[in-house]
Amino acid sequence: MxxxxxxxxxxxxxxxxxxxxxxxxxxxxxxxxxxxxxxxxxxxxxxxxxxxxxxxxxxxxxxxxxxGHGRREIADAVHAQMTRLDAYTVYGDFANGPALELGERLAAHAPVIDPRVILTCGGGESIDTAAKLARRYWGVNGQAEKTHLISRAGGYHGLHGFGSSIIGMERFRVGFGPLIEDVSVVPHDSVEALEAEILRVGPERVAAFFAEPVIGAGGVYPPPGPDYFRRVAEVCRRHGVLFIVDSVICGFARMGNWFGIERYGVRPDMIVFAKGVSSGYLPLGGVIVSGEIAEPFWDRPGNPFLHGTTYAGHPACCAAAMANLDILERExxxxxxxxxxxxxxxxxxxxxxxxxxxxxxxxxxxxxxxxxxxxxxxxxxxxxxxxxxxxxxxxxxxxxxxxxxxxxxxxxxxxxxxxxxxxxxxxxxxxxxxxxxxxxxxxxxxxxx
Missing domain, CATH: 3.90.1150.10 (Aspartate Aminotransferase, domain 1)
Structure with a gap:
């Protein structure tokens, strides 16, 4: 043996x-x-x-x-919610109290200007949501050619369609045939490489750049310096590229703050979250979107974002998340x-x-x-x-x-x-x-x- x-x-x-x-x-x-x-x-x-x-x-x-495991108050919150409303969709104009309340609580702490909150069932769904929203945002603003997505080597962004395509670890892309096109990966520690890739592809074609505050599953790689993300944000802004932070691992106190990126003093266009939002007691994730990105969908008629998931905004999952946030804040x-x-x-x-x-x-x-x-x-x-x-x-x-x-x-x-x-x-x-x-x-x- x-x-x-x-x-x-x-x-x-x-x-x-x-x-x-x-x-x-x-x-x-x-x-x-x-x-x-x-x-x-x-x-x-x-x-x-x-x-x-x-x-x-x-x-x-x-x-x-x-x-930590075994938090009775989270289980009690889920039980209480399920005895009132077990589950119902948030498609169209349907809503439930826990989803609305959770959205407000998350928005109150997000380092995003005028935030709006989309709920999903986990990190992979949230990455797909953010990627589709980035492409659709440019499309409704008359720049449908801006579809290219850039990520970092070693970055992990789940294994759904877009996540599998932008993941920075080649072994997770092998054997599945053609994945989503118009993606590329740059070194995790070079702002210059990011800008060079944007210029190579053409700023008129690049929709968004994805990055974790600390690369997690790819090996725990912090940014190369305290000003890295500030410089990244400047490059994205200069070339009209959305900056999307994947805080699935880094959020909800794992980096001593709400979403990890606060440590570096920047305000991204979107934040993807999951995992620690409910401490895994029930599956939940989402995307926090800046008001600027939400504007064409919220303020202009006839521009629905035709995307969603069956269990998004599940009231029991939202109840678990709020009980979890209570613990984070109380302790x-x-x-x-x-x-x-x-x-x-x-x-x-x-x-x-x-x-x-x-x-x-x-x-x-x-x-x-x-x-x-x-x-x-x-x-x-x-x-x-x-x-x-x-x-x-x-x-x-x-x-x-x-x-x-x-x-x-x-x-x-x-x-x-x-x-x-x-x-x-x-x-x-x-x-x-x-x-x-x-x-x-x-x-x-x-x-x-």
Whole structure:
């Protein structure tokens, strides 16, 4: 058995039948032949499996459980809403109270001039909404040729139609045939490259530029300098290109503010959000649109934006989001997140001296990346999946991407829990290295309780 297979076997409980459920982002051939990792309950920063073993959730699930697991008040808010109005469409002139209230609350905090709020069911839908709105905005203003969309290398924008097309990671575009045309990707750290691409395509053809405040799933890359986004906004404004910020990961206190981009003092044309808006208790996302972009659709007759989703503005999802926002504000998790940001930065940088580690990226938001060295990955053949599995066997859940381990815990994590997370990751690195050296790795058990 390989080191990876052995480590995965240690992190799971009893053998299960393959079943019919198709997991996301995985090799189902492997999943159906190995044991599944069945999560049965969660509380705070902790998860439990079916054997009662406990694990530290070092990724807030998929970047979204900002207020932590098991918040009874969110469940109560959803229950109360569903006993009044379970669900109804917001197509046409239909509305519901929670959707209207949530729109007002989000608009009140958005760094967008005269904001309007479109609700969706998640980040991928929101990216598609923003991309279509950008193209349609130029069309109704007599510039239908402005359809080109630019994004950054390493950027992740979901995997719907437009998201799959503008994503800055080639592996997610392969094998699906032709995707949406009129898109291009520029380096994530160069304003000059962005302007050069706009000029190459022609400003008269470029509709919008998409960027995350911090590139998240692509490896936790903060902007190259404090003035990067200010300069980006100036380039977009100078050439008549809409600036769309993807705050799906960075929003709702993960960067110590509402949408992440406030840290850089710019006002984009649109903000895409999801994940932390409801802490994942129910699916919700949306787009905050400036009044200037909304104007032709709101103030001119005969220009409907013919786009929407079945469950947009779902009252129970909106109730969950508002209860979640109440927690963020009541517990001031915005300030808490800045404290955790510094603590996580200090802790994770202790791994920079590990022989398997090439770089540690942290200190901008409650997120970090521990990138493995080329020698580790390419010469020794160690994979991040092995380190992930070893850490999980020791009671800590991280996120493995091709060259790094990512960390993005709930915003209620304590200093002691951060220290436990980082020390466990160090032990996992040591164990995987020892296994590849032919030595006996340390005991790999899960935390009890």
């Amino acid at each position: 390989s080191a990876t297979a052995a480590s995965y076997a240690r992190t799971t409980t009893k053998q299960q039948e393959p079943g019919r459920f198709w997991h996301t982002f995985c090799d189902m051939h492997t999943v159906t032949r190995n044991q599944k990792f069945l999560v049965t309950r969660a509380e705070g920063v902790w998860l439990w499996d079916e054997s009662g073993d406990r694990y530290l959730d070092g990724t807030a699930s998929l970047w979204y459980c900002n207020v 001031d998790l915005f300030t808490v997140a800045l404290e955790i940001e510094a603590q996580l930065d200090a802790a994770v940088r202790q791994l920079a001296d590990h022989p398997m580690v090439a770089e540690v990226r942290a200190g901008t938001g409650v997120m970090a990346a521990v990138e493995l060295s080329a020698e580790t990955l390419d010469e020794r053949g160690i994979t991040t999946a092995e380190v992930f599995a070893e850490a999980r066997s020791r009671g800590v859940i991280l996120r493995a991407v091709p060259r790094a381990l990512l960390i993005s815990p709930p915003l209620i994590i304590t200093w002691e829990q951060i220290d436990h997370l980082v020390s466990t990751l160090r032990s996992a690195l040591d164990a995987v290295s020892a296994a590849h050296n032919g030595a006996q790795p340390g005991t790999a058990g899960v935390a009890g309780g």
